[in-house]
Amino acid sequence: MIQNKLKYLAAALLILTLLVAPAAAHGVYMSWEANGNNISTHSYYQGGDPMANCDVTVETLDASGKATEYLKDKTDANGNYTFELKSGVSSYRVKVVEGEHAVSKKIDVDAPSGSGSGSSGSGSLIFGTEGPSLFTIGAGLGWIVGIAGIIMYLQARKMNKSK
Known part of the structure; x- marks a missing residue:
């Protein structure tokens, strides 16, 4: 029995x-702002904790969408990263990666306003493995x-x- x-x-x-x-592991997100000749990003986890000291790759995108690596660096202790715009380029892809957590955001600085100043946005395009x-x-x-x-x-x- x-x-x-x-x-x-x-x-x-x-x-x-x-x-x-x-x-699922917590999500990762990125917000950004273009001010003058710079783009500042803030990458963070779902609970608001910053993606501190993570690998950053900035790519330029041409009209056909072809990516060319522009910069490689790290976020600061608060998950922030700022880079200077490249002359003649209006589209970028910024990727922030920590282990299996990653966020990738396409940034168009000439979007609606016509100039890069004052544009901003956010996104949560998550790639990589989330969860077991x-x-x-x-x-x-x-x-x-x-x-x-x-x-x-x-x-x-x-x-x-x-x-």
């Missing part, structure tokens, strides 16, 4: 683990099934000794 209950319990645990949605990988999920399921198997083995062994 106990053995049947353990089988149902193990099956229920397995089914529940398959139905649980992966817990399939390998991590599979490993977790393996642990659960393994532990359930050990418990069932010990229960069966105990039942055989009592007979």
Whole structure:
């Protein structure tokens, strides 16, 4: 009787683990502002914590959308980064990366206002891996099934000794 209950319990645990949605890591976001000849960005996590000392890549984008690396640097302790506009370029892509967290934002400085001064915006284009990988999920399921198997083995062994 106990053995049947353990089988149902193990099956229920397995089914529940398959139905649980992966817990997503917090999102990352970027806001920006163009002032005169500079663009300032602020990169931060969903809770508002800054993406401090993270890798920054700034690319220039031509009319066809082709990207050319312009700058590589790091954000400051507050998740801020400022760079100077390149002459003749009005579109940039700024990427900020920390491990598996990353945000990428296309910035058009000649958008509605016609000049770069005073333009601003924000975005949350997230790329990279957020949340656990399939390998991590599979490993977790393996642990659960393994532990359930050990418990069932010990229960069966105990039942055989009592007979």
